Amino acid sequence: MDWVYVKNVNQYDGQEITVKGWVYNKRASGKIWFLIFRDGTGIMQCTVLKNEVAEEVFELKNTLTQESSVIVTGTVRKEDRSPGGYELTVKEINVVQIADEYPITKKEHGSNFLLSNRHLWLRSAKQNAILKIRHTVYYAICNYLNDNDFYRFDSPILTPNACEGTTTLFEVPYFDLGKAFLSQSGQLYLETGIMSLGRVYDFGPVFRAEKSKTRKHLTEFWMMDAEAAYVEHAQNMDIQEELIRYVIRTVIEKNLQELKILGRDIEQLKKADAPFKRMTHKESVDFLRSKGSEIGDKDDLGSADEAMLTEASDVPVFVEKWPKETKAFYMKRDGDNPDLVLGADLIAPEGFGEIIGGSQREDDHDILLERMEKENMSIDEYQWFLDLRKYGSVPHSGFGVGLERLIGWMSGVAHVRETIPFPRTIYRIKP
Ligand code: 4AD
Ligand code: MG
Numbered sequence: 001m002d003w004v005y006v007k008n009v010n011q012y013d014g015q016e017i018t019v020k021g022w023v024y025n026k027r028a029s030g031k032i033w034f035l036i037f038r039d040g041t042g043i044m045q046c047t048v049l050k051n052e053v054a055e056e057v058f059e060l061k062n063t064l065t066q067e068s069s070v071i072v073t074g075t076v077r078k079e080d081r082s083p084g085g086y087e088l089t090v091k092e093i094n095v096v097q098i099a100d101e102y103p104i105t106k107k108e109h110g111s112n113f114l115l116s117n118r119h120l121w122l123r124s125a126k127q128n129a130i131l132k133i134r135h136t137v138y139y140a141i142c143n144y145l146n147d148n149d150f151y152r153f154d155s156p157i158l159t160p161n162a163c164e165g166t167t168t169l170f171e172v173p174y175f176d177l178g179k180a181f182l183s184q185s186g187q188l189y190l191e192t193g194i195m196s197l198g199r200v201y202d203f204g205p206v207f208r209a210e211k212s213k214t215r216k217h218l219t220e221f222w223m224m225d226a227e228a229a230y231v232e233h234a235q236n237m238d239i240q241e242e243l244i245r246y247v248i249r250t251v252i253e254k255n256l257q258e259l260k261i262l263g264r265d266i267e268q269l270k271k272a273d274a275p276f277k278r279m280t281h282k283e284s285v286d287f288l289r290s291k292g293s294e295i296g297d298k299d300d301l302g303s304a305d306e307a308m309l310t311e312a313s314d315v316p317v318f319v320e321k322w323p324k325e326t327k328a329f330y331m332k333r334d335g336d337n338p339d340l341v342l343g344a345d346l347i348a349p350e351g352f353g354e355i356i357g358g359s360q361r362e363d364d365h366d367i368l369l370e371r372m373e374k375e376n377m378s379i380d381e382y383q384w385f386l387d388l389r390k391y392g393s394v395p396h397s398g399f400g401v402g403l404e405r406l407i408g409w410m411s412g413v414a415h416v417r418e419t420i421p422f423p424r425t426i427y428r429i430k431p
Contacts, residue, residue, distance in 0.1 A: 006042035009086045012076045023068045033061040046088040069096035119431045129258035133411050140250035144243050145201050153193035153200035155186025161381045168208040182207035190227035201226040215415040220424040227398030233342040233360040236397035241276045248273045251410045264412035271314035280321040298323040307351040320344035329371050331359040352409035358399025365389035
């Protein structure tokens with residue numbers, strides 16, 4: 001007997017197949033009962049008729065509990081009224097295990113309860129849909145990079161120094177060498193990679209000891225850092241725009257079903273696949289003030305500012321050319337105004353906020369050294385990074401995509417904690 005995944009049953013109309021999975025739900029009415037079956041790839045209704053199965057199979061309507069594991073054999077039948085378009089007329093049900101009373105039911109549960117039961121919550125339809133979109137976004141990013149000459153270059157997680165400032169570093173004891181830190185971003189290492197390979201990226205977990213309690217912050221999240229030699233600021237934004245538009249199209253192509261389960265406004269998502277807007281930090285501050293914000297000349301944009309800035313925009317907005325004090329030490333100064341740096345944040349519409357941070361990098365040895373000294377950084381620790389500016393320095397740029405923020409936007413899910421299998425926040429490390 002063919003073992004078939006529910007997502008592929010349309011290829012088996014009229015044939016006998018076997019599916020392996022779990023009881024999602026069941027409904028009984030006299031001589032017929034329905035097993036709502038799920039196997040991870042999809043959900044399918046299985047019809048059990050009293051006259052067509054053995055007595056003990058029919059009686060399972062009384063004993064099968066939610067999430068019991070079952071192997072079901074039957075005939076595929078096209079049924080337009082059914083959600084997936086196909087049903088199974090059951091011949092045989094093999095029970096693998098009868099599940100204990102399942103803690104997560106159809107009724108509303110509080111988010112604390114669900115997070116404590118994250119290991120089980122992952123099975124529910126919405127979480128299943130988000131996980132599938134995560135899969136798509138991950139591979140879409142890798143495909144785009146692969147098709148555009150980026151080599152994968154894995155940066156270390158245990159590092160001797162900070163990439164994004166010392167205030168959000170996690171420390172770990174490191175044998176006789178003292179302290180090591182969990183990486184906040186692989187960027188500095190990627191800058192070494194481009195001098196060998198031209199264009200590189202990494203993709204993995206990064207860590208920030210952020211005290212933030214917002215719906216956009218995790219302490220462990222996934223970042224894709226990309227870096228390219230001879231690419232300057234404007235082209236850096238072009239690459240980001242192309243990448244994100246490719247991700248949008250791929251999610252719409254592969255995950256229409258999941259977007260519907262999540263109630264995502266798909267038309268809104270389609271509208272974002274158009275040229276992105278670009279404005280300077282100063283323009284954004286002026287705009288926000290005209291709307292009543294009290295943002296200062298050199299302030300970072302708060303979550304409310306980001307929402308206000310994109311309120312009237314269907315597409316993401318790049319905010320570029322930031323005051324140098326606001327941004328990290330490695331950003332290149334603007335040739336037209338040395339008080340500004342050639343960095344850009346990409347702000348997603350619909351209130352989803354910053355999804356990418358990127359910049360052209362300072363490639364002048366002495367300017368970089370001066371900036372690092374001003375910030376009291378240990379020159380000894382970063383000598384290798386400065387070396388890149390001594391041995392064939394080139395203009396170069398890169399950016400980091402926050403995977404969970406991007407998935408949140410694609411899925412229309414407000415809180416990033418639902419976009420990663422096991423979210424880590426200041427309050428939660430279990431399960
Ligand atoms: O803007 P960030 O801090 O940039 C960097 O780390 C650069 N070194 C990247 C680079 O140029 N290669 O972080 C990049 C993105 C942010 O735009 C945001 O989407 C996400 O990472 N991010 C977080 N996501 C979840 N939780 C947090 N605490 C995050 N902090 C940043
Ligand atoms: Mg940032």
